[in-house]
Amino acid sequence: EAGVTQFPSHSVIEKGQTVTLRCDPISGHDNLYWYRRVMGKEIKFLLHFVKESKQDESGMPNNRFLAERTGGTYSTLKVQPAELEDSGVYFCASSQDSPGDGNTIYFGEGSWLTVV
């Protein structure tokens, strides 16, 4: 079974440019999450999809970030325009059911973003 896959694995862009990160969850997983770790700090929650609906987007830092999950399969996270402080690693994760039921959330390898 394929795991959570993310693309690109690494991206270097200039301040002000746009970057779109893609995540393919494990097939059949309705729950999809985006997290990020900036500058070696804690891993912070960004948002949670259940199928195509945004269940919780309270962690999105500002309106430069836009996440979509059309059709309830893969998801994209767009940063426009990118700022220096957006540099970090963006993790996508998926789970079949809620982690509150003790279900494991599976993480991808991350998309490492550097804004210069």
Next chain:
Amino acid sequence: SQQGEEDPQALSIQEGENATMNCSYKTSINNLQWYRQNSGRGLVHLILIRSNEREKHSGRLRVTLDTSKKSSSLLITASRAADTASYFCATVETSGSRLTFGEGTQLTVNP
């Protein structure tokens, strides 16, 4: 305030020694999970312990949970150089639907 604070922030030991990392949290939880991140890689799920459990084992890993103190510990026995990584605890709050991570402990195992 931070949910899931790890202690210590960094730990350096010799191969073969045991490593203990602690995690504290602030809210009522459904379960607590430990993850590992090797340098430049993704997060790997290590172990999950539910709020009604006190201890759990998986190979060389031993996790304890004390809900009265809102704390957990991860013990890695007979450490190996390959255990060098960042270790994170993450909590799922009661009726929550997401993981909340701490800042992690950077473990270095010297050969």
